[in-house]
Amino acid sequence: MLKTPYFILDLQKLEKNLSGLRSAFTSLWPNFAIGYSFKTNNLPWIASWMHAQGVMAEVVSSPEYELAKYVGYEDNCVILNGPCKGFETMDKVLKAGGIVNLDSFQEINHIKANIQNYGSRIKVGLRINFDLETACPGETIPGKEPGRFGFNIENRDFDRAIDELKSIAGVEIVGIHAHHSTKTKSLGIFKAITKKTCECASKCSCLEYIDLGGCLFGDKPGAPTFEEYAQTIVSVLCDFSIPSEIKLLLEPGAALIASPVSYVCKVIGTKDIKGTRLVFTDGSIKHIAPQMNAIRFGYNLKTSSKNTLPRQVISGYSCIEMDRFLDLNNQPELQIDDEITIKNVGAYTISLAPLFIEYYPSVIVKNGDKYSIAREAWTTKEFTQKQKLYV
Ligand SMILES: Cc1ncc(COP(=O)(O)O)c(C=O)c1O
Incomplete structure (x- = not known):
């Protein structure tokens, strides 16, 4: 996994x-x-x-x-x-x-x-x-x-x-x-x-x-x-x-x-407020629409859920209120660890993504049934390179 x-x-x-x-x-x-x-x-x-x-x-x-x-x-x-x-x-x-x-x-x-x-x-x-x-x-x-x-x-x-x-x-x-x-x-x-x-x-x-x-x-x-x-x-x-x-x-x-690249994130929690299911993920709109323009993304849901919910708002890890990237209607009720794949996100995403709250995610290349790493996820080590600290 x-x-x-x-x-x-x-x-x-x-x-x-x-x-x-x-x-x-x-x-x-x-x-x-x-x-x-x-x-x-x-x-x-x-x-x-x-x-x-x-x-x-x-x-x-x-x-x-x-x-x-x-x-x-x-x-x-x-x-x-x-x-x-x-x-x-x-x-x-x-x-x-x-x-x-x-x-x-x-x-x-x-x-x-x-x-x-x-x-x-x-x-x-x-x-x-x-x-x-x-x-x-x-x-x-x-x-x-x-x-x-x-x-x-x-x-x-x-x-x-x-x-x-x-x-x-x-x-x-x-x-x-x-x-x-x-x-x-x-x-x-x-x-x-x-x-x-x-x-x-x-x-x-x-x-x-x-x-x-x-x-x-x-x-x-x-x-x-x-x-x-x-x-x-x-x-x-x-x-x-x-x-x-x-x-x-x-x-x-x-x-x-654009079309060869997808983005995969995972459900980490849910809340019900004002009759709406808010679904929290470890992904962010910052990775797939860095300029936060309203885009209707194509998506796949990987879930074994049998129950359907009238509305689920899929949101991201950031503390930006509008870090919301899918508004699902009558879709399976997402559970913790379910995966969401957002499609066609290869253009003006990776090159525009900010280092905001989290760092760059990894990039995997899929060649048939073989997988390799094109970029490892950044950590604090990469973020702090060339930085000076107060002494
Ligand atoms: C000079 C120039 N060439 C090519 C492109 C690529 O455009 P696109 O990614 O829409 O094909 C751009 C994008 O702004 C550009 O400014």
């Missing part, structure tokens, strides 16, 4: 997600590559597994870059994005010929000031920022507010960035990056993003790649399939006569890692 709470990663599901995405795209656009989004789940085991599968590392900070290096990535297999890359990290990836998608004029100024230090020509990509909300009303996260990332097209920052970069001898503009996190992850979003990317691509001095970012659904029932995303994107690339030598990049996180 494994000690709860723990995350469990179904390796066969992860393999299926990766191979499904790869084959859907390579069958329509052979020059296709994936950069795994480290931020979505930065568990070192997962990062090293992605490396072993020949997946690039999509990173947005110096610590994420260092993690990529730690698990074995060469600089030329890194995609470096984000508004705060760290100039030293950016210079390393630029020098090694990795992918750097610039986000601001400060980064262009840095390149201008340091061009003599790069040794040879460098290649850069530009992240674009445009009014996706008008193209897809109600679907974007900032809505009518401006998006934060990349060079805006409507205010001509994108054109100015191109002019600036073209004025620096030794710089080639080789890529357009267009990641957008959206509410809907719809085919319409990907159509609009690909269209805008293709319109911008002609401004690159020497186009080598188009990077459409992440935020796709994975194997969620009823959502667009990998095949549908591929057909939508590739048909726009063809409409714009993008040559087949141009590399198509995606940076999925959730589409690969």
